[in-house]
Amino acid sequence: MAQQSETRSLVSFAQLQRGRGKVIYWTLLTVVVILFTLVFIGPLYWMITGALKSSPELAQTPPTLWPADPQPENYSDAWNRLDLAKLLFNTFYYAVGALVFQLVLDTAAAYALSKLRPKLGNLILGMMLATLMIPAMVLIIPQYVTVIDLPILHISLIDSPFSIWLPAVANAFNIFLLKRFFDSIPEDLMSAARMDGAGSMRTLWSIVLPISRPILGVVSIFAVTAVWKDFLWPKLVMPSPETRTISVGIYAFSGGTPQNVVVAAAVIAAIPTIVFFLIFQRSIMSGLTAGGLKE
């Protein structure tokens, strides 16, 4: 996805470098940069400073651009009253666990489907891909009922992290991404390893995984953000205050808590994802386009 520019786009580069084109280009660019900053950073600024305002100041017209009397205690208040440390830890724990389970089980499955090709492999792949057609929300009730009383085993996964980790593995999109990437690994490399006496496990570990680092990064990012952003599922399967995720916790507390404290909590909840994004933005961008839906 690198800057393969200089192949021209809608308007030729030359046209943008001369006379009127140049003026229009720079005006438009400036307008867009300012507008984007206002539209996408503006609300975040409003949220961070809003949480610093006192309740009367929050309700004051016209609103103040900068809190007249900043109240950092709103943040500490939110931190303590909502037990945000606990909520953040829970969410982090679920996200990391989902990541580990997906990396291990989905990679193994994709490897089997792509390279080992057991007899019914294509049927299984087809059945997995079929689940992509079914929107998650449609299945929420039967999934919930299943998690309460797992068939055959008759155990309940309510309030157990497995109720987030295991369903996360059933992710056809990630398996599809991984399989497609593994398909592109030349067969020669695989048979060479086999001739050297490497078993399937060893081939996966020392040949396939090192080559696949970029796609593993993409899948990891998807796995972590999916858990961090999910709401209804964790709300249903993690009902206890001790096991809640941060989003659910904020929602649960929003009822009887002053607005500025809720907003402060929302800011704190957003910090990890924003930091994560800024660190990994390069991989996220390329992941979206590579993992995206190109033919």
Add this chain to the structure above:
Amino acid sequence: MAIATVPGAGIDVGSQAPAPVDPRRARRNRRLKDNLTGYAFLIGAVICFAFFSWYPMIRGVVMSFQRTRAGETTWVGWDNYERIINDPSFWTAWQNTLYFTVLALVLGYAVPFFLAVLLNEFRHAKGYLRILIYLPVMLPPASALFLFKYLAYDPSDAGLFNSILKGLGLPTSQWMQSTDMTMPAMVIASTWMNMGGAVLIYLAALQNIPGELYEAAELDGAGLWRRITNVTIPQTRLILSLMAMLQVVATMQLFIEPLILANGAGSEDSATSVVYLIYQHGFFQNDLNGAAALGVIMLVALIGFSAVYARLNAKQD
């Protein structure tokens, strides 16, 4: 794991001396072994799919025809469906959801494409703009929605949107407290939160258009608009139609926006969505079977939509 038990495997590659057994049987054994290894690698994921995807699919349909009372499950035919459809909120929820989907298509579909076309022309600040537009996508939806609820959609003049409107000399709005504005306000919030992903996918598609096509069009005297309609759009048609489909399916699942922005149903049911109704039936009215039936109705509607859509799309080719 290690099958390196063949002596001298690494050295004498050509003649991996088969054991002095019937070669057909050896091959069959080997095939069996390969298959077993394959299944061993698959088993974890397959179990997860079985428990959390495949089984619930069937279970959902079965549940929708049953009724569980005091631990006793009986077959009740279409009763659950009848009850669900006769619920006065049923049609309101569908109306609201479809209205949201249409509004979200107008706003959430055209705007990202337009932005992607625009961004693709810039040679500067590209990275910065891309990061900005994707930033909201990374926020936990609950965070973003409380921002909208408490700060942007504040019905008094202290709210962000109302003070902007007032500053521009425009009439202010009651936002979530006005039944007319509920849906548009939810679409604005949802578009702000989600548009980044679509923009980046369009950008990738735009970058794959060969420059010569534009060159040729320009030589033929095609102006800016003609180049967009005759080169850009046809070249990205596949992704455009796929995204339209994905977006309809995604917006039909509207849930967290009504829950947080409108405290669920909104004033006079103006925010009730189909998924919110599922949630209501399942967890407040203790009617999991009715909720399952509603899920099946939604599934059938979406499958029907997909089939019609695929058909129309195929005809165009």
